[in-house]
Amino acid sequence: MNRDNAAIQSLSFAIVGSGGAGVMTAGQMLLDAAARAGLCGLMSRSSGPQIRGGEAAALLRLASTQVESHGDRFDVLLAVDWQNAHRFASEIPIDARSFVVGDPAEGAVPEAFSAAGARIVPVPLKAIAKKVPGGRPNMVALGALGALAGIGAETLARAIEATLQKGGEALKSSLAAMQAGMAAVAEAGVSLPRLAAGQAAGRWTITGNEATGLGAVRGGVRFVAAYPITPATEILEWLSSALPRVGGTLVQAEDELASINMAIGASYGGVPSLTATSGPGLSLMTEALGLAVAAEIPLVVVDVMRGGPSTGIPTKSEQADLNIALYGLHGDAPHVVVAPNSIADCLPATQWAVHLAETLQVPALVLPDQSMGQSRIVLERPASLPLAGARLVAEPETANYRRYALTPSGISPMARPGTRGTAYTADGLEHSERGIPSSQAGDHLAQLDKRARKLDHADYSRYWAEIEGEGDVAVVTWGSCTAPVREALARARAEGVKARLVSLRLLAPAQPERLAAALAGVRRILVVEQTHSGQFHRYLRAAFDLPCETRVFHRAGPLPMRPGEIHSKIVKELAA
Amino acid sequence: MNRDNAAIQSLSFAIVGSGGAGVMTAGQMLLDAAARAGLCGLMSRSSGPQIRGGEAAALLRLASTQVESHGDRFDVLLAVDWQNAHRFASEIPIDARSFVVGDPAEGAVPEAFSAAGARIVPVPLKAIAKKVPGGRPNMVALGALGALAGIGAETLARAIEATLQKGGEALKSSLAAMQAGMAAVAEAGVSLPRLAAGQAAGRWTITGNEATGLGAVRGGVRFVAAYPITPATEILEWLSSALPRVGGTLVQAEDELASINMAIGASYGGVPSLTATSGPGLSLMTEALGLAVAAEIPLVVVDVMRGGPSTGIPTKSEQADLNIALYGLHGDAPHVVVAPNSIADCLPATQWAVHLAETLQVPALVLPDQSMGQSRIVLERPASLPLAGARLVAEPETANYRRYALTPSGISPMARPGTRGTAYTADGLEHSERGIPSSQAGDHLAQLDKRARKLDHADYSRYWAEIEGEGDVAVVTWGSCTAPVREALARARAEGVKARLVSLRLLAPAQPERLAAALAGVRRILVVEQTHSGQFHRYLRAAFDLPCETRVFHRAGPLPMRPGEIHSKIVKELAA
Amino acid sequence: MNIATAPQPFSANDYKSDYKPVWCPGCGDYSVLLAFTKAMAQLQRPPEEIAVISGIGCSSRIPAYTNCYGFHGVHGRALPVGTGLKVARPELTVIVAGGDGDGFSIGGNHFLHACRRNIDITYIVMDNRVYGMTKGQPSPTTEPDWDSALAPGGTGLRPFHPLVIALASGANFVARGFSGDPNGCADLIVQAVRHPGFSFVEILSPCVTFRPDQREWGKMVHAAPVNPTDDAARAARRIMTDDGFNTGVLYAGNRAPFRPQTAPAAGLDAIEAEFAL
Amino acid sequence: MNIATAPQPFSANDYKSDYKPVWCPGCGDYSVLLAFTKAMAQLQRPPEEIAVISGIGCSSRIPAYTNCYGFHGVHGRALPVGTGLKVARPELTVIVAGGDGDGFSIGGNHFLHACRRNIDITYIVMDNRVYGMTKGQPSPTTEPDWDSALAPGGTGLRPFHPLVIALASGANFVARGFSGDPNGCADLIVQAVRHPGFSFVEILSPCVTFRPDQREWGKMVHAAPVNPTDDAARAARRIMTDDGFNTGVLYAGNRAPFRPQTAPAAGLDAIEAEFAL
Numbered sequence A, B: 001m002n003r004d005n006a007a008i009q010s011l012s013f014a015i016v017g018s019g020g021a022g023v024m025t026a027g028q029m030l031l032d033a034a035a036r037a038g039l040c041g042l043m044s045r046s047s048g049p050q051i052r053g054g055e056a057a058a059l060l061r062l063a064s065t066q067v068e069s070h071g072d073r074f075d076v077l078l079a080v081d082w083q084n085a086h087r088f089a090s091e092i093p094i095d096a097r098s099f100v101v102g103d104p105a106e107g108a109v110p111e112a113f114s115a116a117g118a119r120i121v122p123v124p125l126k127a128i129a130k131k132v133p134g135g136r137p138n139m140v141a142l143g144a145l146g147a148l149a150g151i152g153a154e155t156l157a158r159a160i161e162a163t164l165q166k167g168g169e170a171l172k173s174s175l176a177a178m179q180a181g182m183a184a185v186a187e188a189g190v191s192l193p194r195l196a197a198g199q200a201a202g203r204w205t206i207t208g209n210e211a212t213g214l215g216a217v218r219g220g221v222r223f224v225a226a227y228p229i230t231p232a233t234e235i236l237e238w239l240s241s242a243l244p245r246v247g248g249t250l251v252q253a254e255d256e257l258a259s260i261n262m263a264i265g266a267s268y269g270g271v272p273s274l275t276a277t278s279g280p281g282l283s284l285m286t287e288a289l290g291l292a293v294a295a296e297i298p299l300v301v302v303d304v305m306r307g308g309p310s311t312g313i314p315t316k317s318e319q320a321d322l323n324i325a326l327y328g329l330h331g332d333a334p335h336v337v338v339a340p341n342s343i344a345d346c347l348p349a350t351q352w353a354v355h356l357a358e359t360l361q362v363p364a365l366v367l368p369d370q371s372m373g374q375s376r377i378v379l380e381r382p383a384s385l386p387l388a389g390a391r392l393v394a395e396p397e398t399a400n401y402r403r404y405a406l407t408p409s410g411i412s413p414m415a416r417p418g419t420r421g422t423a424y425t426a427d428g429l430e431h432s433e434r435g436i437p438s439s440q441a442g443d444h445l446a447q448l449d450k451r452a453r454k455l456d457h458a459d460y461s462r463y464w465a466e467i468e469g470e471g472d473v474a475v476v477t478w479g480s481c482t483a484p485v486r487e488a489l490a491r492a493r494a495e496g497v498k499a500r501l502v503s504l505r506l507l508a509p510a511q512p513e514r515l516a517a518a519l520a521g522v523r524r525i526l527v528v529e530q531t532h533s534g535q536f537h538r539y540l541r542a543a544f545d546l547p548c549e550t551r552v553f554h555r556a557g558p559l560p561m562r563p564g565e566i567h568s569k570i571v572k573e574l575a576a
Numbered sequence C, D: 001m002n003i004a005t006a007p008q009p010f011s012a013n014d015y016k017s018d019y020k021p022v023w024c025p026g027c028g029d030y031s032v033l034l035a036f037t038k039a040m041a042q043l044q045r046p047p048e049e050i051a052v053i054s055g056i057g058c059s060s061r062i063p064a065y066t067n068c069y070g071f072h073g074v075h076g077r078a079l080p081v082g083t084g085l086k087v088a089r090p091e092l093t094v095i096v097a098g099g100d101g102d103g104f105s106i107g108g109n110h111f112l113h114a115c116r117r118n119i120d121i122t123y124i125v126m127d128n129r130v131y132g133m134t135k136g137q138p139s140p141t142t143e144p145d146w147d148s149a150l151a152p153g154g155t156g157l158r159p160f161h162p163l164v165i166a167l168a169s170g171a172n173f174v175a176r177g178f179s180g181d182p183n184g185c186a187d188l189i190v191q192a193v194r195h196p197g198f199s200f201v202e203i204l205s206p207c208v209t210f211r212p213d214q215r216e217w218g219k220m221v222h223a224a225p226v227n228p229t230d231d232a233a234r235a236a237r238r239i240m241t242d243d244g245f246n247t248g249v250l251y252a253g254n255r256a257p258f259r260p261q262t263a264p265a266a267g268l269d270a271i272e273a274e275f276a277l
């Protein structure tokens, strides 16, 4: 899961337009074409409050190597029209070096964008499209952007064909419109630096949510129960097709209380199980999470974080479910919390979570966020990982079988229903080793110790964090902040700052010795996170011994963390 | 809410017996009689796993002044019979100075108790009872214990009469049996030191759960919706009779999701509202708690903590719901958490919580625990408090009414449905000042700031903590640990240790400056709490700057914290 | 023609706010909003004495589009919020509104118990047999063979019968409307609000985006061929066997609405005196 | 007389564990446990191929008193646990058991949806019309005038009709038994387990501690005067109008049980290939 951390050479494109203008289709095709041309890239989506028919923006970043987050600025903003486009102004920073491609027929560039002083490139998208029978402005836009990105017409054509597989008139006119768009850019005489291309062969395009689903399946999950919720639904939708093909099942439950309890039932039955949700759904699952802790049921719960509190901002990202994930259970309920540190990492992080849940007979939470889950990237085919978490299963006819036996590791053999001679009752009440309810202080302490011990003894060495770089200062971060932090650090290093990066993948159980080792010799750290209240920083204070000189950069969502803002903090707080 | 902290002169009695033996009745009557005799005291209950008919123990401590927790040992253990009494051994520590009163007809004193070397006082309870027509051994026991406690026959008789109000044969035989019990003790020639008695007049007996209910009513709560759960049910049962008499209502809901949302609805309607539950129910309420944060609905949620995790140990105490109370909400959701520091404090702490919830338009959690809620104490009539939290209500016809206006205090006038010209929609989605859903970064930040600001600006000065004593070391604690800590400190002071006590009543929002001031000049602290994982300590680390020398004494329930174990820690950790 | 009637201070428009709905063009919920405002104008209840309570979903956005007091809570919990409000403030007219997912999937338990409790509120469900807000998953009322990404080929599950469940659990008034007939819906809502106890109005309200097939509903709905009954068992049997497109009032019962407990008024002192020795 | 039948390796006792129940002396649940073990002996399913799943309540303590695999989960969620288990392990016999509070109050939504989903499991509710475990509060099936500390003078609410709701939401088999007749209950459980799809057995099981009045139940129950029907509407109508003490199989339907989706088997590689460019 290590990645190189050189500064990223990239080009960023934003396509905006009102509902039905087809900006998402154009964006998808552009990313696909770029991938076929041997580039890497990333596309995320933004839209207005309307369910359908409102303004939308496709946000792309293309690069020579794998790219996991947006940069500070956009090279090109293309508007199919300007209706309500100003609402995206804070999401699409442009500057004097940017191009704003707009259709003069759609009116002037709105103040929110023109103020940046970018070079305005008028392209009569509509008029050009009209000249092609059945042509649509978004395909003209695709051609224009493809040309700016240095992608050949043939590659663009293949991307269009891949989408419009039915062929026919629609395909024909799209191809023609695209070509007209390319021509228009050539005519306008604008160009951008070329990105070095690599080998497309063997690469994938995948969203974070799909990667999470695949990580689950690779990890062995064969039962999923869930209730739809933004921005986790795509995990479920992908799994609903994938699972039956590998002998698994997905059940749509009546609510989150049912979905997590169904997953618990299936896992009790011996089948690795998962549910996925977002903050409001996770809230409804904490009682059953506690049950899984007490009854020692392996279980994976994915929480794709969105803006909070309450229903909050369902379509935007934030890291503020950290508290509930770490501490949201009543009683002393040790469990595992894992967070992917990039879109691509959704796969291995989820697979690892399955491995830990199965091995430790514990619920494991996985915390991607909306910015990961709903973004699509281009990447090399993810390698297989040696993570085949297997439960310790009780042998048939085990004499005097004790489900919750006090073993040195804290892990006790778990009988699979159907097995002779090991019948037992799993219980969420405190219990004896046999599982019989007990309110005796001795049993309580023994089981509390056991449940804590099994997490303490596990081997997290390989994946607990990503640690990069050298120096006596460090940035400590997690989740989707990692990519912009990495980029900010690369810039800072280029400027001579020697700094480390520590991005925690394992949030719970805390690994204070490991962090201390990773920070050995570090005199000052900068904590970076996307919350309003500084949840991660508080957690670090609670569970780790931090250097006296600890600085914090935290801010709320929904705007993505930019490398530039982090870079300035690094310069200010760490380079001093 | 200040109390004196002199060392406590007390006598402790345990009455055990199997189901139907009437030990609880005897215990209640003994406490009542002691109160009438001008003593203070405390009684808690313990019973086996059976729903009914299992072994039971009434645990009493009588004292000259208000007493809030048990001591280290029992002076007297009286067994009506010994069936399964050994299960209480860890709850009833006795020693060589103790008396064990048992009926020789019920067999020998079990090893679990006889090992202590206590003086065994055989009293043929059954045989004595048999001599009284209709007499029962538990009434003989009452007489015996009354005699040992130095309570006069008349006072005991009044206590019996108060319970058996119907009079008749039952009363007569009970009185006779009680007198026979007194005589038996006189005969046995055992006695205990006398406790100085005060004035019974004006005193109350009340359980923690009743005190919580009364605190709510005094604070103005007039709507309660709830779902039964041990050990919170008595709050509801008390309120169900009390509320209608003051014009309020209690609704039994179908589940906790309903109960908290009903309370939210009533509070939205302008009526101060509350729900009460325990850990499993609180788990189900966190989504709605977040709604109350986001929509700014005043609300009080009482969580009477029991052993966890999951269903855990419903009838026993632990402080391990601190994490979920502080951090259990998704997103950044600032709210109030208040904890009573004694049984008596359940009243003012709950009233204060109502005050804060109403004033700040925020949900306030109150965290008593089973050991407070289900224990009964004798105390002076609780004084009235100047806590009449009132909502800031919007004026009719407010021009351009903005429900979530960005005021300097963070508190915005809340319109009462029915008022002209201020109709608005309360929303759990992020919103503009008007309450219209918004996913704009600016609105999000403004509202996050506002919701945090109103908690920061509030005045908590008077009640945030109890601070007692002088010295350069301190014990920092909370909740039901406070009373045994206070007692332990009194002993330590008597031994020359100069130490402070800081017991936090306000857990959230954290008051780091106040704690820093309270600990000014303190070089070392001992944190005391009843959790397995040290939740309170971790929280203190996260939110406060603690002295470098911080020691921790934490252990799981269900056994109550004893002054003696805390005293040894104080001696070891602070006196060094 | 209206010469003889008293002046009506409130018009339908007085119940409408000026926020632009986020709904898709053509969504059935626009007509439900219209029907609601018309109904309120018929009732002539001042807007501020009405509270509209909802959960989460496209349909649940309705409160802010009215000029009444509104509460847009969390998914599935609108009925408890409405219940608490009505019990605490019985003088208000409380309308709870939302979608089929909100009401019958995650909110199913509250639906059962609200019907049983029979508090005097009106519950309007905009049934589009789909989760609109989350972009097209099957709801409890979805047909078993409706294909979607989450349930490829269909769920295979028998649709949930909201009206039958309402009757079985004790709702006091049960009606079905179609959003394509806002006047008809307005009339149902008026009757529902006037009827004491828990009134349930299911409005078939097409989701043009994820269920374009529902554009056909206009052709399928028809007035129920029989008069409303006050026999719940008979009403249930009728609904269980009809084609699902009968509209009108289907049941109007006589159960007494919930009354919160009362007790002789007493000062706090009298209550506290009980703690004295 | 049994000469012709095959040897029966399992006796009722083989399904009983040796843990002593925490139930009060005289509690109806002892007889339900007995009925359960008798039924399993009739079915001759090996104990380890049976899973007994429950929530929280006195009645929900039953799993550990059997020799089967058991799961004692959280309050109200037994049906989802049983559903997940059955879908994941269809070869097991899954019995979900619990109380009226667990099943109809906090668990009401799962009850609705389990009936609708019609998975092949059996759900036994020990209905004592009270919350026993929490010491005597009204449950949804409690009579409106039953006095208790939480609802002095009674709730005033119409009792919940579990059998009617089961029928209205699609349960495939509906029966009522009385714990005082363990053989009769055993027979109902046998039929319920054998019947495909979701089978619901309500067993009137007195709480002698908090509802001593239920000792009278023995005099009130009687066999249903008519044969079971496969017409849900008719069965519902009968139950809505009977005296609540009819016992026996009241409905046996023909709905096909839930089948999880299937798809042609494919290696993980085939699935992953779809991500390739």
Ligand SMILES: Cc1ncc(C[n+]2csc(CCOP(=O)(O)OP(=O)(O)O)c2C)c(N)n1
Pocket (backbone or CB within 6 Å): A227, A228, A229, A230, A256, A280, A281, A284, A311, C056, C057, C058, C059, C060, C074, C075, C098, C099, C100, C101, C102, C103, C126, C128, C130, C131, C132, C133, C134, C139, C207
């Ligand atoms: C606890 C929780 N779970 C899931 C969601 C996601 N969610 C939002 S609306 C919705 C379904 C809406 O369907 P419906 O109630 O039928 O309303 P419609 O959009 O069709 O009008 C879901 C599942 C949520 N907001 N909260």
Ligand SMILES: Cc1ncc(C[n+]2csc(CCOP(=O)(O)OP(=O)(O)O)c2C)c(N)n1
Pocket (backbone or CB within 6 Å): B227, B228, B229, B230, B256, B280, B281, B284, B311, D056, D057, D058, D059, D060, D074, D075, D098, D099, D100, D101, D102, D103, D126, D128, D130, D131, D132, D133, D134, D139, D207
């Ligand atoms: C979430 C939650 N809420 C409340 C409780 C408390 N509780 C335990 S059992 C029970 C009711 C039991 O009633 P029922 O299901 O009828 O079972 P019975 O004891 O009568 O057999 C309640 C309310 C709980 N354990 N968990």
Ligand code: SF4
Pocket (backbone or CB within 6 Å): A051, A052, C022, C023, C024, C026, C027, C028, C029, C058, C059, C128, C132, C133, C206, C207, C208, C209, C210
């Ligand atoms: S998605 Fe469907 S229900 Fe939602 S607004 Fe659009 S048409 Fe209406």
Ligand code: SF4
Pocket (backbone or CB within 6 Å): B051, B052, D022, D023, D024, D026, D027, D028, D029, D058, D059, D128, D132, D133, D206, D207, D208, D209, D210
């Ligand atoms: S309280 Fe009632 S239901 Fe519970 S064990 Fe006792 S008799 Fe049975």
Ligand SMILES: [Mg+2]
Pocket (backbone or CB within 6 Å): C057, C099, C100, C101, C126, C127, C128, C129, C130, C131, C132, C139
């Ligand atoms: Mg819908």
Ligand SMILES: [Mg+2]
Pocket (backbone or CB within 6 Å): D057, D099, D100, D101, D126, D127, D128, D129, D130, D131, D132, D139
């Ligand atoms: Mg019951």
